[in-house]
Amino acid sequence: MRFMIIRKADAETEAGLMPSEELIAAMGRYNEEMVKAGVLLDASGLQSSTKGARVKFSHGKPTVIDGPFTETKELVAGYSIIQVASKDEAIEWVKRWPVEDSHGAAYIEIRQLFELEDFGPSAAIDRMIEVGFSDKKQDQ
Amino acid sequence: MRFLLLIKANNENEQATVPGAGARTEMGKFNEELVRAGVLLAADGLQPSSKGARVTLSDDTRTVTDGPFAETKELVAGFCMIQVKSKEEAVEWAKRCPNPRGAGFAEIEVRQVSDAADPVPSH
Numbered sequence: 001m002r003f004m005i006i007r008k009a010d011a012e013t014e015a016g017l018m019p020s021e022e023l024i025a026a027m028g029r030y031n032e033e034m035v036k037a038g039v040l041l042d043a044s045g046l047q048s049s050t051k052g053a054r055v056k057f058s059h060g061k062p063t064v065i066d067g068p069f070t071e072t073k074e075l076v077a078g079y080s081i082i083q084v085a086s087k088d089e090a091i092e093w094v095k096r097w098p099v100e101d102s103h104g105a106a107y108i109e110i111r112q113l114f115e116l117e118d119f120g121p122s123a124a125i126d127r128m129i130e131v132g133f134s135d136k137k138q139d140q
Numbered sequence: 141m142r143f144l145l146l147i148k149a150n151n152e153n154e155q156a157t158v159p160g161a162g163a164r165t166e167m168g169k170f171n172e173e174l175v176r177a178g179v180l181l182a183a184d185g186l187q188p189s190s191k192g193a194r195v196t197l198s199d200d201t202r203t204v205t206d207g208p209f210a211e212t213k214e215l216v217a218g219f220c221m222i223q224v225k226s227k228e229e230a231v232e233w234a235k236r237c238p239n240p241r242g243a244g245f246a247e248i249e250v251r252q253v254s255d256a257a258d259p260v261p262s263h
Contacts, residue, residue: 047252074214114185124164
């Protein structure tokens with residue numbers, strides 16, 4: 001099972017502050033442990049919402065709103081994709097999240113990803129596999 | 141530049157069903173366009189938040205809260221990672237994403253992904 005580990009934003013990530021050397025080292029050790037355990041598939045950090053935008057659709061018509069966005073704690077600051085045997089295993093990994101992050105107060109959301117098999121037989125899914133879409137799924 | 145298109149949740153996504161055949165075909169066509177344009181790096185859908193959890197760290201304490209989570213429109217339902225030349229190009233792709241809520245209301249958040257080569261901002 002794959003899970004997306006979402007690190008929610010805080011005032012510092014939204015201010016565009018770069019992580020300290022200590023935090024980079026701690027996250028590096030944590031990610032290395034997950035790589036060694038064969039768990040980590042991907043990890044990326046997002047720039048602050050100042051550099052982003054939202055596209056809102058109302059009855060199919062798009063409206064673009066440039067960042068920054070205010071509800072900081074609901075924003076995504078970064079994510080990892082992990083492959084584990086259960087949700088409990090995902091939670092156990094997240095509990096080991098480095099205390100150096102967010103001054104020991106990081107807020108993390110764990111979400112299970114859909115696998116193509118979850119959709120059952122589907123011509124649309126078959127077509128997506130045919131055009132190489134399944135290579136774009138973040139699995140090994 | 142890499143951008144993450146975050147497709148926000150709605151009640152339908154949060155109700156534990158896989159997308160209907162119509163939505164699948166529409167998303168399939170959009171993903172195919174992204175693949176053909178050479179911009180798609182990754183794409184995935186998230187199961188409803190009822191299958192997820194949140195972990196709040198407070199120094200040595202770890203508090204686990206199981207889903208579902210109430211603020212549906214702030215939740216992520218899926219994402220596409222794309223490689224494009226500018227934020228404008230990323231927004232143009234987002235505008236072409238099939239409306240995940242049919243005739244209703246939907247939102248896609250466009251966020252730049254940090255790359256090792258990015259300049260370090262001074263502060």
